[in-house]
Each structure stands twice: as C-alpha cells, then as structure tokens.
Amino acid sequence: MTRFASAFAKGPALIAFITAGDGDTAANLDALVAGGADVIELGMPFTDPMADGPAIQAANLRSLAKGTTTGDIFAMAAAFRHRHPDVPLVLMGYANPMTARGADWFAAECAKAGVDGVICVDIPSEEDAELGPSLRAAGVDLIRLATPTTDPARLPAVLDGAGGFLYYVSVAGITGLQQAAQASIEEAVARLKAATDLPVAVGFGVRTPEQAAEIAKTADGVVVGSAFVDIIAAHGDGAAPHLEAFTRTLADAIHRAKEIAA
Amino acid sequence: MTDLPNSLRTGPDEQGHFGAFGGRYVAETLMPLILDLEREYRAAQVDNAFRAEFDDLLKNYVGRPSPLWLAQRLTDHLGGAKIYLKREDLNHTGAHKINNCIGQILLAKRMGKTRIIAETGAGQHGVATATVAALFGLPCTIFMGAVDVARQQPNVFRMKLLGAEVVAVESGAKTLKDAMNEALRHWVANVHDTFYIIGTVAGPHPYPELVRDFQSVIGDEAKAQILEAEGRLPDMLIAPVGGGSNAIGLFHPFLDDTGVEIVGVEAAGEGLDGKHAASLAGGRPGILHGNKTYLLQDEDGQITEAHSISAGLDYPGIGPEHSWLHDIGRVRYEPVTDAEALASFQKLTKLEGIIPALESAHAIAAAERIAPTLGKDKIIIVNCSGRGDKDIFTVADALGVKL
Numbered sequence: 120m121t122r123f124a125s126a127f128a129k130g131p132a133l134i135a136f137i138t139a140g141d142g143d144t145a146a147n148l149d150a151l152v153a154g155g156a157d158v159i160e161l162g163m164p165f166t167d168p169m170a171d172g173p174a175i176q177a178a179n180l181r182s183l184a185k186g187t188t189t190g191d192i193f194a195m196a197a198a199f200r201h202r203h204p205d206v207p208l209v210l211m212g213y214a215n216p217m218t219a220r221g222a223d224w225f226a227a228e229c230a231k232a233g234v235d236g237v238i239c240v241d242i243p244s245e246e247d248a249e250l251g252p253s254l255r256a257a258g259v260d261l262i263r264l265a266t267p268t269t270d271p272a273r274l275p276a277v278l279d280g281a282g283g284f285l286y287y288v289s290v291a292g293i294t295g296l297q298q299a300a301q302a303s304i305e306e307a308v309a310r311l312k313a314a315t316d317l318p319v320a321v322g323f324g325v326r327t328p329e330q331a332a333e334i335a336k337t338a339d340g341v342v343v344g345s346a347f348v349d350i351i352a353a354h355g356d357g358a359a360p361h362l363e364a365f366t367r368t369l370a371d372a373i374h375r376a377k378e379i380a381a
Numbered sequence: 382m383t384d385l386p387n388s389l390r391t392g393p394d395e396q397g398h399f400g401a402f403g404g405r406y407v408a409e410t411l412m413p414l415i416l417d418l419e420r421e422y423r424a425a426q427v428d429n430a431f432r433a434e435f436d437d438l439l440k441n442y443v444g445r446p447s448p449l450w451l452a453q454r455l456t457d458h459l460g461g462a463k464i465y466l467k468r469e470d471l472n473h474t475g476a477h478k479i480n481n482c483i484g485q486i487l488l489a490k491r492m493g494k495t496r497i498i499a500e501t502g503a504g505q506h507g508v509a510t511a512t513v514a515a516l517f518g519l520p521c522t523i524f525m526g527a528v529d530v531a532r533q534q535p536n537v538f539r540m541k542l543l544g545a546e547v548v549a550v551e552s553g554a555k556t557l558k559d560a561m562n563e564a565l566r567h568w569v570a571n572v573h574d575t576f577y578i579i580g581t582v583a584g585p586h587p588y589p590e591l592v593r594d595f596q597s598v599i600g601d602e603a604k605a606q607i608l609e610a611e612g613r614l615p616d617m618l619i620a621p622v623g624g625g626s627n628a629i630g631l632f633h634p635f636l637d638d639t640g641v642e643i644v645g646v647e648a649a650g651e652g653l654d655g656k657h658a659a660s661l662a663g664g665r666p667g668i669l670h671g672n673k674t675y676l677l678q679d680e681d682g683q684i685t686e687a688h689s690i691s692a693g694l695d696y697p698g699i700g701p702e703h704s705w706l707h708d709i710g711r712v713r714y715e716p717v718t719d720a721e722a723l724a725s726f727q728k729l730t731k732l733e734g735i736i737p738a739l740e741s742a743h744a745i746a747a748a749e750r751i752a753p754t755l756g757k758d759k760i761i762i763v764n765c766s767g768r769g770d771k772d773i774f775t776v777a778d779a780l781g782v783k784l
C-alpha cells in the first residue's frame with residue numbers, strides 16, 4: 120500500500136499545510152505529526168503566489184527573505200522522510216520554481232527526497248505536459264485540484280493523470296479568506312466521489328475544529344493551511360508547541376467525525 | 382489576402398502556444414472562464430456587428446486613425462534614414478492602451494459581465510480602462526502597486542475622477558507584477574460577474590492573441606499610410622516593449638513582409654549589468670501570470686525585480702509572441718538605458734515639439750542609434766506609443782529640477 124492509501128484507509132485525514140522555511144520547519148513538521156496530522160503539505164515559497172491570500176503570501180515572503188532555496192526544501196523533505204517513514208509528504212507550489220531546472224530534475228529530486236505527491240497551482244490539466252509526465256515517470260503522484268467552477272464536462276480531464284488524492288478547493292477564491300457553505304461542500308464531494316476512486320480532500324477557508332468535523336463527515340480529508348501559518352506568524356521560531364496543540368484539536372475533531380456520523 | 386502556409390501571422394495554435402511560449406498556466410478556478418472567453422472571442426471575430434462597433438468607437442471616440450508624422454527635423458538632425466512617427470500619443474487618453482480597452486469592454490458587454498477590473502503600472506492602462514468603464518457605465522476597480530501609486534499620482538487622480546476605485550497593492554515588490562497578482566486573486570474570487578481587462582499581450586491564452594488583434598489597428602493603419610506617403614513599405618519598424626502590446630500592434634501586420642526589418646526595444650534601466658527590465662536580454666523562459674515566456678528570475682525560478690525609469694516598461698516578463706519572434710529571429714530586440722531614454726525624451730521634445738512618453742522615448746533612442754547608420758533613402762517607422770505629460774514629474778526629478 121502506498122503511504123497515501125494507508126493514511127486515508129484509517130478514516131478521514133487531517134492534511135496540514137505550512138510554508139517551507141517559515142519559522143523552524145523541522146520542529147514545526149514534527150509538531151504537526153505529533154498533534155495527529157495524517158498528511159503533510161509543504162509549501163514551496165514563491166515570489167508571486169497568485170492563488171494565496173495575505174497569510175500565506177506573507178509566509179512566502181518571510182521564507183524567501185531568510186534565503187530559502189529549492190535545495191533547502193528538498194533537504195527538509197528528505198530529513199522529514201527519514202524521521203517519519205510513514206507520513207505522506209506533498210510539495211505544493213507554483214509552476215516556475217517547480218520547472219526552473221526542468222521537470223525531470225524536479226521529479227527526480229522529489230523521488231529521491233521521499234516526496235509522495237505534488238500539487239502545482241498554476242498547471243491545469245491543459246498544460247499537463249509541463250510537469251505531469253515527469254512526475255508519473257518518477258513514481259510521484261500529481262495531485263489535481265477541482266473547484267466550484269470545474270463543471271462536469273471538465274472533470275474527466277482533471278482526473279486524467281491525477282494521483283494521490285483529489286483536492287477540492289471549496290471556494291472560488293484564494294487561500295485563507297472565505298469559508299464555503301457546508302451544503303455546497305457536501306454536494307460537490309458526492310459528485311466528485313462518484314467520478315473517481317481517489318480519496319477526496321476539501322480545503323480553502325477551513326480554520327476551526329467545528330468546520331473540519333462537519334467536512335469530515337463526507338470528505339476523506341480536510342486541508343488546513345492559513346490557520347497553521349497564522350500561528351507561525353505569531354510565534355516565530357517558538358511556534359511548535361502551539362502548532363501541536365492546535366493540530367490535536369483539529370485531528371481529534373476530524374478523526375471522531377465518522378464515529379459521530381455513523 | 383489570405384495567409385500563406387508559411388505565414389508568421391497564424392499563431393497561436395489551438396492551445397494558445399506561440400512555438401514553445403504562451404499557453405494557459407492558471408489555477409483550475411479560472412480555467413473554465415478562460416475557455417469561455419475564448420469561445421466568446423471566436424464568436425465576436427466573425428460577428429460583423431462587433432467589428433462595426435469596435436471600428437466606430439475607434440474612429441469617433443478614440444480619434445483614429447492616428448497620424449503618421451514625418452519627423453523632418455529629427456531626420457535632418459540624425460542625417461540618415463527618414464523617420465516617421467506613428468502618433469499613438471494623439472489617441473484619447475494619450476496612448477495606444479485605449480485601442481485594447483475598447484475591444485475588451487465590448488467583449489465584457491457581450492459576455493454579460495457587470496464589473497471591470499484591471500492592473501496598471503504607469504497608470505496609462507488604468508486610465509484607459511477607467512475611461513471605457515465610465516463610457517459603458519460599469520463599475521471598475523484598478524489594482525496598482527503601492528510604489529507606482531506614489532510615483533504616478535496624476536494618473537491615480539484621473540482614474541478616481543473617472544469613477545474607478547484604485548487599490549494600492551502592498552504585497553511583494555508593490556509594482557506592476559504584484560498588481561497583476563492581486564488582480565488575478567480578485568478575479569479568482571469574482572469570476573461569475575467580473576471581466577478582467579489585461580493591459581498588454583500577456584496573461585493566459587486567449588489574452589495575448591486578442592490584445593494583439595485589437596492593437597493591430599496600429600500596424601494596419603501605418604501600412605496604408607506609408608504606402609500613401611512613400612509608395613512603398615518601410616525598411617524598418619521600431620517600438621518599445623513592456624509587455625509588448627504597442628509593439629506587436631505595429632509589427633504584426635508586417636511580419637510576413639520580409640523586406641521590413643523589425644526592432645523591439647527593451648528597457649535596460651541602469652544597464653544590463655545593473656537593475657533593468659530587459660527580459661529577453663537578461664532572462665530565460667519560465668512561467669508567470671498564465672503564460673510561458675522569457676522572465677527575469679534566479680536559478681530557483683524566483684522572479685527578480687525589474688527596474689526602468691519608465692513605469693510602463695517596469696515588468697520582469699514579456700508577451701509570449703515576442704519570446705517566439707525573438708527565438709526565431711524575425712524581430713531583433715535591443716536594450717536602451719534610462720539615461721538614453723531621458724536624453725531622447727528631451728531631444729524629441731525640442732526638435733519636433735512632441736513630448737513622448739518615457740516608454741516611447743526608448744524607441745526614439747534606438748532610432749537615434751540606428752538611423753545614422755542607414756542611407757537617406759531608407760525609411761523607419763517609430764511607434765510613439767504615448768504622450769509624456771504623465772512623465773514630467775519623473776523627468777524633472779531625474780534632471781534635478783524641483784517643480
């Protein structure tokens with residue numbers, strides 16, 4: 120079984136996002152795992168994070184101001200894999216840093232560092248050739264995004280070549296701001312699950328254990344990002360204990376959701 | 382005239398690629414809308430009523446055709462090729478930007494969109510967008526980097542007078558690329574009712590194509606005008622390149638005329654060894670703002686900050702069609718520094734009584750360099766893409782004059 124498959128087999132998963140190089144990344148990643156996160160999403164900082172709201176934009180700039188390089192990020196990933204052999208690790212970011220040295224180079228580095236999957240915000244299925252073939256050849260899953268504007272006619276193209284899990288972006292918007300209506304999420308998750316065998320995770324705008332628990336009743340995973348990034352912004356290099364405590368509240372809510380629903 | 386099989390004017394392909402460049406590198410949320418826009422543009426292209434309304438607005442609102450002016454005193458001063466100026470500075474709102482805005486607001490109307498957004502650097506595109514939004518009675522929000530808001534106050538006030546909301550963008554480097562990021566963020570969250578009027582031949586397909594088509598009126602007119610004045614095609618075209626919309630507008634109708642040499646001018650800022658905005662001379666291919674093109678970037682693919690004295694050229698990328706024309710060698714791109722542009726700004730003003738935009742002054746500077754090396758029987762058309770009233774504060778500052 121792949122790391123993704125075993126992580127999602129246990130019931131609804133907490134997928135925790137932080138930006139690489141923002142604060143003490145190794146300590147923060149360990150805190151997320153200790154608090155009960157099932158999948159880790161590590162953001163690759165970019166100068167121009169077009170799909171991100173103010174919180175993650177600022178995290179990108181903090182990381183770049185400290186001089187974080189792509190090489191540093193792969194070193195963080197490899198060290199994480201060494202410390203946590205079983206926790207799935209996803210790199211999330213933008214096309215230009217991912218393709219700057221060629222897609223084959225990037226895919227090979229991912230495989231070497233033990234990265235399980237990649238989410239690229241600005242490569243839609245139409246431009247799959249840019250990155251998808253290299254990742255698949257290297258055995259790294261390309262995780263695709265579906266959104267409220269992804270109509271049934273587009274969905275098959277979005278799913279073609281997708282791996283790991285399907286990430287449902289629950290609001291038409293940027294990270295960290297709005298939250299979607301629960302009814303619209305339930306409807307969308309049902310529609311997506313009918314179209315794919317991949318686990319379906321829901322993200323964008325999820326900040327509280329209550330919201331996360333609601334979503335976990337229907338979805339296979341809940342992605343939380345800006346709320347973690349806010350904690351790092353507030354506590355800097357000392358964020359780890361705060362992250363761990365907050366992760367635990369989210370993870371407990373999510374892991375309990377199925378039992379309550381059942 | 383139909384395009385020849387080997388025409389350079391048939392791009393982009395169905396996926397929006399010009400050779401290896403262009404494409405649609407956008408978030409999934411925007412993808413359906415981009416496809417929608419393309420469908421609607423294809424329908425508009427074959428709709429005579431759309432074309433008639435566009436032409437009518439260009440004639441009666443913008444004031445087209447813009448003159449092709451023989452710059453005799455500049456020509457005599459340089460002692461070489463005859464220099465004609467395509468007077469886009471005489472358009473309503475003072476630059477070529479309005480041509481594209483007229484076309485896009487007609488598309489917005491056709492698609493039933495009720496709000497307009499745009500990014501702006503110098504404020505020229507912002508003013509042109511606010512102008513057409515006022516004309517069509519649509520609410521309009523302009524995103525502008527906070528640094529540019531500070532250095533282009535007159536245009537900020539113009540936009541507000543025209544009824545636009547101006548959002549000062551505080552993220553990133555606070556200039557044009559950040560304004561575009563913010564406009565894209567806003568668009569993602571408001572796709573249902575909002576039309577994004579992109580100001581240059583960049584962004585995801587079909588923007589580079591449709592902006593080019595709307596700007597090609599420049600080259601179509603120039604061709605007819607030079608044939609009437611001289612009875613033949615010019616030997617050379619020169620235009621400044623920021624994103625590249627005025628340049629491609631002049632160049633495109635001449636791409637298949639192999640006897641016409643074509644020169645695009647990039648902003649070399651402090652010089653190619655220092656801070657500059659010359660993405661072809663100093664960058665390499667990458668992906669930003671929805672397309673693949675030459676970008677100023679570091680080894681890791683982080684975008685580096687551009688610099689030019691001209692806010693309209695202060696962008697770390699270039700339209701994808703220019704990247705392609707550069708790679709196949711059909712267009713030659715030359716750098717011009719801040720200092721050279723400043724000198725040409727003053728020279729054209731004194732010799733011809735025309736105050737050019739600093740962007741346009743870059744093209745004049747290239748003409749000054751090239752014209753003396755050509756015979757007096759040669760003809761150059763330079764795109765005077767805008768007027769320089771907006772730049773008098775910047776120029777005064779650079780010359781150490783207090784206003």
Ligand SMILES: Cc1ncc(COP(=O)(O)O)c(C=O)c1O
Pocket residue numbers: 476477478502503504505506580581582621622623624625626627628692693694738740741766767768
């Ligand atoms: C007068 C003028 N010329 C040129 C430009 C550069 O844009 P583009 O390369 O798209 O023509 C601008 C942009 O603001 C401008 O105002």
